Amino acid sequence: MAPRQRSASSEDEADSGYASGCSTAGLPEVYFTRPHLKFLNQQLAKLDPRDVLKWCITSFPTLYQTSAFGxxxxxxxDMVDxxxxxxxxxxxxxxxxxxxxFPQTLDLVERVKQRYPNLIIHTFKPEGCETTREFEEKHGMQLWEADxxxxxxVAKVEPAQRAYSQLNVDGVLTGRRRTQGGKRGELDILEAADDGLIKVNPLANWSFKQVQAYIKENNVPTNDLLDQGYRSVGDWHSTQPVTESEDERAGRWKGRNKTECGIHNKRSRYAMFLADQEQKRQQELSEAISNGLEIEASS
Structure with a gap:
């Protein structure tokens, strides 16, 4: 039974925390109501991250981790292993x-594969692109500046949504923490997205120093860029080193009023983007038809 979220009615507020309906297979489909989600977060916040992971394993039929190897x-x-x-x-x-x-990030991916040989990694790239050259031929140079x-x-959100769909994902583990700053300051351990995808942040309550201590104690492979002043590593064109006094993610999109790439923002943003693209397409089509008619009339 895959946990899903729906808008809670007054009847939902009064029930035991679940709302069930019959699926086509004759089995109940289980939803998280807001009161139950709140209760779960209160309980999970008291647990060690490893116990949160155990809860996840018993709760989600298809559970994955999403990571850029931060x-x-x-x-x-390492905890899962x-x-x-x-x-x-x-x-x-x-x-x-x-x-x-960064090349250092891709090198880390290979080292992780060697360290954890039983870990299966599913890599998703921008649709229709295998190389940077193919991406730039399709979308233009420096798209991150142009649009x-x-x-x-196209580089992050769509591949993530395609991954969730193709792999039939119910829940995902993320590495987000409150102390990373920005919009993550009030992060819960358990979140339900608009489409029902459940995101679990097992280390939401940990500090950067706690994570560092765990990494060192367990000799976990890390990105070589961490030794060069980087603390949060994303794309090379939008990541810079930070000082000790700055937030952990201050080096991401530095100088811009932005702290997230879109994957962890509300889905309505994606819908707005797609609607905008469709509007542009319809406008271009209309202009093309109009220009065609004008050319035909003048000939």
Whole structure:
């Protein structure tokens, strides 16, 4: 039974925390209501991250981890690999290769594969593109400057949505934490997206120092860029080193009023982007038809 979210009615507020309906298979489909989601977050906040992972394994039929191989994501990978639990933690990983990662990040991916040979990594790239050259032939040079919203969508959001759909994902583990700053300051351990996808942030309550200590204690492979002043690593064109006094993610999109790439923003943003693209397409089509008619009339 895959947890899903729906708008809670007054009747939902009064029930035990679940609202069930019959599916075509004759089995009940289970939803998280807002009161139940709130209760779960209160309980999960009291647990060690490893116990949160155990809860996830018993709760989601298809559970994946999404990671760009940042420090917190690496800690979660190691915890999953070492998890002492009756049930096998069969958690595979989704990696969105934007085609603009640092060489050090891609090198880390290979080192992770060697360190955790049982970890299955599913790599998703921008649709129809295998190389940076193909991406730029399709979308133009420096799309992140020409149209940042479109870049976020085609390089990150669409591949992520395609991954969730193709892999039939119910829940995903993320490496987001409150102390990373920005919009993550009030992050819950358990979140329900608009389309029902459940996101779990097992280390939401941990500090950067706690993550560092775990990484060092367990000799987890890390990105070489961390030794060069980087603390949060994304695409090479939008990531810079930070100072000790800055937020962990201050080096991402530095100088811009932005802290997220779009993957963890509300889905309405994606819908707005797609609607805008469709409007532009219809306008271009209308102009093309109009120009064609004018040429035909003048000939």
């Amino acid at each position: 420090l917190t994501g690496l800690a979660i990978m 070492k998890l002492d639990f009756t049930l096998k933690p069969n958690i595979e990983l989704i990696f969105i290769d934007t085609l603009y990662h 940042e919203e479109k870049y976020d969508y």
